[in-house]
Amino acid sequence: EAGVAQSPRYKIIEKRQSVAFWCNPISGHATLYWYQQILGQGPKLLIQFQNNGVVDDSQLPKDRFSAERLKGVDSTLKIQPAKLEDSAVYLCASSLAGGSEQYFGPGTRLTVT
């Protein structure tokens, strides 16, 4: 069974530029999560989707971050404009349903200069 796929794996941008990340969850998984992992810390949930609806986006900085999950499968996370403090690994995870085991992708390492 294929795991969670993410791209790109690495991205370097200058502050105030925009960037987008893509995630393809495990087939059949209804729930998709985006996490931010700052170096030396545990992952922090940014947004959770159930199919194509948002379940929780309470920790998403909505003035600069946006995410969508069209058709309830793939998802994109966008940052516009980026700040230096956005440098982190952005992880996508999926689960069969909310409350069940979450499986993570390899992440996208973002460096903002």
Add this chain to the structure above:
Amino acid sequence: GENVEQHPSTLSVQEGDSAVIKCTYSDSASNYFPWYKQELGKGPQLIIDIRSNVGEKKDQRIAVTLNKTAKHFSLHITETQPEDSAVYFCAASEGSDGNKLVFGAGTILRVKS
């Protein structure tokens, strides 16, 4: 909201010895406690989890124990091997629906051969 504390931050053991990592949580409604292993450049990998109706769970060399009264849970790795070297994260669900995971800060485990 949920707060998860993890100790120690680093742990060095000799190959063949046991390793124990401990976590405490604050939300008495939490009912799901997974452990993840993260290797350099990879996403977190689920290694074992426990739900609140169980006090202990074992899978080969790894085990997790849960004390709901004291609100703490622990990961035990026996007969450690060099390939166990990684960062380990505990997590606890926020609330009883198990949807949102709050992660600890991580433990760097080094197994010396």
